[in-house]
Amino acid sequence: MTLDPAAWRTRPGMDSLLDALDAKHGATRLVGGAVRDLALGLQDADLDLATRLRPEDVMIRLADARIKAIPTGLAHGTVTAVASGTVVEITTLRSDVATDGRRATVAFTDDWAADAARRDFTINALYADPLTGEMFDPTGKGRADLEARRVRFIGEPLERIAEDHLRIMRFFRFHARFAAGAPDEAALAACTARANDLMALSRERIADELLKLLALADPLPTIRTMVAHAILLPVLPEITETDRLATLLAAEHAADIPGDPLRRLAALIPQDPLTAEKIAARLKLSVKARRRLALATATTDLGSREVHAYRLGTESAIDRLLLANRPADAVAIATWLIPRLPISGGDLIAKGVPQGPLVAHTLKAIEQAWLDAGFAAGADLDDIVAGAIIDHGAIARPPAAR
Incomplete structure (x- = not known):
């Protein structure tokens, strides 16, 4: 499978950015969601680049090319470039040194396969030459899974979840967005077995993933699966x-x-x-x-x-x-x-209602009667106001005619 480079190279500043990052010698490729979305025909996909260059080198190269560079996460190898208004996230290839289910300690590498192995799902571990569109699939399964609309973990699902517990929530969100048919059996079994791991995560991260899932076109089948397998029970038992x-x-x-x-x-x-x-x-x-x-x-x-x-x-x-x-x-x-209630407390005072709590009580009664009458206006509104003032004893009731 080859992508059409025009999908990203026509964006302002992209050629200058790719030249600065030595894409012509294979140092930098499109990665992850950018490749996945473009392969699925989502032309407005965000662009992410992976590079063999160290983050400090990326910063220097961008400065030399007069491209704005923002050190958004240097410790984790991430630099954000703004080239003629086009925003691209650039991350140095990484491998995991240690993980605790919430965060990872990483080491930089120049090995594309090592970088792919630390990612979550096969469809997110695809790379593409940014000049030719040629796709690379280090796991050997990403392209086939993308074509089959199948979401599954790279390698052993339990290990991927142990590295980052949020991958439980991400699995269901990605399944709802990209997959066709029932969830991958091994992935579902692992998520079910490790659902309690969600308790170790901040509730903000869980909320973010859940709301992203609920924002999708049809989250119902996936949510039903999550409820049936008690995925949310540890954190949202309601x-x-x-x-x-x-x-x-x-x-x-x-x-x-x-x-x-x-x-x-x-x-x-x-x-x-x-x-x-x-x-x-x-x-x-x-x-x-x-x-x-x-x-x-x-x-x-x-x-x-x-x-x-x-x-x-x-x-x-x-x-x-x-x-x-x-x-x-x-x-x-x-x-x-x-509409706004067409009478105020000041109007009532002008009609003789003494200042104080009686004004608020009378105004509330007028509002309810006004609503009950379908937002009355004109003479009907005048009758409502007069009746409320009298009923609340705000002013004396006029004497009955003899």
């Missing part, structure tokens, strides 16, 4: 079923609304805001994401789709409506302009 996720995916499709990983996570966890907040805190999600997850898992009936949008905001209203399998309502409020 995820026990996938029926609500299936319903949500169907609703997203019916509404033609892009799938959202946080919304999909809400479909996997109990419908309880307190539990959602605990899970979000455990996963170290942002404050905004925590609030959104809590709102999505609440079951309070807010009434009409417009009231959902008014009370929750458009984003959270869409979450709640899709989770409730109301795709048509979600579509309707996606572009709806949320």
Whole structure:
């Protein structure tokens, strides 16, 4: 298999970068995800390069070529180049010296096979000559697995997982994105046997992988496999079923609304805001994401789709409506302009309501009546305001006519 070099060489600055990194003498190749994605026809793939050059040499060569070089991870051999606006990550060939399941101590090498052997999956251990597009497959299995749409570990799966426990989560994400059919049996057995290893990882890393998986076009079959094999049990024991996720995916499709990983996570966890907040805190999600997850898992009936949008905001209203399998309502409020309550506390004071807590109480009653009346305006709104002021004793009720 040979790739078309035009897929990357037409990008600004690429020829200058490849010349600086001595690609014409085989010192530098495209690697990993870049090769995999380009081979699958994903033309907007990020570019990554692997090189025999030491990182210090890479920095010097880029400086001499007047290409911006950022030492993003020199200790691990990584330099980021910015050539005429094109961003490329360059990493020196490496072999593992020691691993503890979370991080690795590496040594630099000039051996392509050694660099390939430390990678996770066969489809991620492919290289390509950046000038000709000729592909190299040091493991001898990557090209065949890519053509078969098969994700499997390089070598012994248990050893790969012992080197980096996050590879459990990565296996399922890559399977959901690239594979066809059932998961590789050896890989699935290893992930199942070592699921408890996930407890040694930071919850941020787990959240990142899980949300990336949930963001894919159809994560349902893979998530079902993970639940059936108790993969997430050690770190997210609340995820026990996938029926609500299936319903949500169907609703997203019916509404033609892009799938959202946080919304999909809400479909996997109990419908309880307190539990959602605990899970979000455990996963170290942002404050905004925590609030959104809590709102999505609440079951309070807010009434009409417009009231959902008014009370929750458009984003959270869409979450709640899709989770409730109301795709048509979600579509309707996606572009709806949320109105503002057309009366303020100052207006009430001007009408004779004394300053203090009574203003807030009266305003709240007006708001609810306004919503119940379908966002009333004009005379209807005037009647609501007058009635609320009287009902709350804010001003004296007018005497009855004799």
